[in-house]
Amino acid sequence: MKSLRKEQHAVIIDDISRLARGLMAHFEQRVKISDAGGVLVSPSIEFGEGSDSQLVENLLASVSQHQRQKNGEQTVNRMRARVQNGYWVFQAPIGYKYERVSGHGKLLVRDEPNASILQEALEGYATGRFETQVEVKLFLERQPSFPKDLPNGEIRNQRVYDMLTRVDYAGHVEAPNWGIGLRKGTMRALSLSRPSR
Structure with a gap:
């Protein structure tokens, strides 16, 4: 991530799920933003250094990862059901x-x-x-x-x-x-x- 140190910059996200695709990646991005001298801002959550703020952030990031995993499982289940019924669900082959x-x-x-x-x-x-x-x-x-x-x-x-x-x-x-x-x-x-x- 490019340096943000000359003056403080804010990285704005509309929802916590937009920052990263998983819990570990979320925290890695948070560290990178902080190391570059930036702050994370969102209209849907207040990011802070206090224990309560961090707990809320951790919970929301965890819920976001769970929703992504659940959506992935549901997609696979729908694809599996279609294959069982004789439908091809993968990339269309040549022809x-x-x-x-x-x-x-x-x-x-x-x-x-x-x-x-x-x-x-x-x-x-x-x-x-x-x-x-x-x-x-x-x-x-x-x-x-x-x-x-x-x-x-x-x-x-x-x-x-x-x-x-x-x-x-x-x-x-x-x-x-x-x-x-x-x-x-x-x-x-x-x-x-x-x-x-």
């Missing part, structure tokens, strides 16, 4: 995009032209048209609109493997970290074949 659909909320839908490109690659590999992952890689690299992940216009081998084994491309969802096994998804599959692991 899909999120679109708000009545009765479903945000739903994965095909994102052209990459959806068709990937469908040709996946089905070509499943049927033997592309005999190796290298052939799939070369096919994808020849598609001008398909995103490449290397500066020379190539695609990493690991990325090709990941695309060939993604369950969402086969119209399924799963979240092993949440204890949710493979199940039919609500998205339209890009490949009729089940992913090979």
Whole structure:
């Protein structure tokens, strides 16, 4: 934090939750402001050096951290429930995009032209048209609109493997970290074949 020592400055926050994301970070910021010669000011709380003021500040900072943690838990619980019902809730993979659909909320839908490109690659590999992952890689690299992940216009081998084994491309969802096994998804599959692991 830049020095505030030439004259006293105030750091103004509208609420104690705006200073930091956690209790420890809150106190670290308070020390930095003080060390720089500044004071913390808020219309919703009076910061003071007395024991009562510090107790109130500690309690409010603790409550703020608890609210953040609770909000995070509720978000994860909502996401977990959607996955259990067959919805993909993570970042949209190449070939899909999120679109708000009545009765479903945000739903994965095909994102052209990459959806068709990937469908040709996946089905070509499943049927033997592309005999190796290298052939799939070369096919994808020849598609001008398909995103490449290397500066020379190539695609990493690991990325090709990941695309060939993604369950969402086969119209399924799963979240092993949440204890949710493979199940039919609500998205339209890009490949009729089940992913090979």
